[in-house]
Amino acid sequence: MESAQDLIVELGDNPDLSIAESIAVMCPSSCEKVAGSENFFKLCGTKMRHPLYYGSILRVAKPVGTLDNLEDVLLDFAKPRGGGILWALISVNLTPGEQSSLKEAIQTTIKSLHRRSIYVDATARYSRFGELTVTRAIRKGFPDSGTEFLGVRRGGLLELWRTISYPDLDGFIERDFARPCTRPRLSMPPSLANSLINLTQAIKPNARLLDPFCGTGTILLEAANMGFTVVGLDVDYQMVACSLANLKWLTTNTVTSARSYLVMRGNATHEDELQRLGLFDCIVTEPPLGPILERPPEKRHVEKIMRELTPFYNQALKGLSRILDNAGRIVLTTPVWKAKGGIVVPDSRLILKGTGLVMDTYFQRFGIRLPITWRKPDNIVQRSIYILRHGPA
């Protein structure tokens, strides 16, 4: 847990999602793009709430000093009993010349401290020291084993920052590929599930989370791993069994804080079935997005699919809004179809009509367009991420 301070985050593949996720999890008082940089975003006066669970953010860093106090900074990272200092350097807005000068200055200072300087390429997967890169060392929670510095140019100043957190990539990979039950064309990426959960801002111990279209349980797994009490629902018995097998695997085979879960068969458009589940702090879900197709379909074909899906989403949301806590949020994905002849999306007004739910405009003040689009270049179906809350009565 970090105290209030400046942080910078490196944005992932989906910059809007990374920014929204940073804001949702780290509660900024203000924030801005790092001038001159596409990939870095600065959060001012923030408090980091749970540093390990990021899906879309690539790294989080905090300032440690300037070139003037390089020695003090490096003394902090020098091992008490000699040995080398394993380190890496990432450039944020530095010219190649500035980067190599900074690299040399760090190397010289480490040597002047009578330590061996062990520089590794921060982006290399394997270093000449076996499998341990700085990134891996930090990810594995051994900050003493490696330090990743960032040389950051801001205005006329050259600052030194240090990476303090990465997303748990190894965990995402393990939960994606080692779980017993998966459906490659249906299961969502764990890192996306993780981001959606963060967007609810319901980060409190044992908060109750529902996924009423749980499928193989990707959202449930991520949420359980983050300490939520999770409930899943699916109309298909096989999916219920799949989610249960995965949650059992998570709690028995991995290092996790997951505790309480429940998955049952049910229909998310039947209000009476939803009512029996009780009240939830948040609901995170991906309802059916339409058929899985190999090639972009004709526009009118997709428009027909949308005419069927839109009232289905609307019906589900009417019931879900009644079991959502007053202060809670629903984070929902809907399809964005790349059809021949243009993009087709469901009409958000029809999805929300009569549900009592409204788009949470909180993120708009940070320049994020809602709903947030999550895209992978090759996918025919991309996703719109809706963040919803109760509207004025």
Ligand SMILES: C[S@@+](CC[C@H](N)C(=O)[O-])C[C@H]1O[C@@H](n2cnc3c(N)ncnc32)[C@H](O)[C@@H]1O
């Ligand atoms: C897109 S998949 C969810 C995938 C899931 N996020 C995962 O990672 O595996 C949608 C799921 O909704 C379920 N479903 C369809 N209609 C439903 C309904 N009326 N009530 C509950 N579940 C339903 C399907 O069986 C399917 O498993």
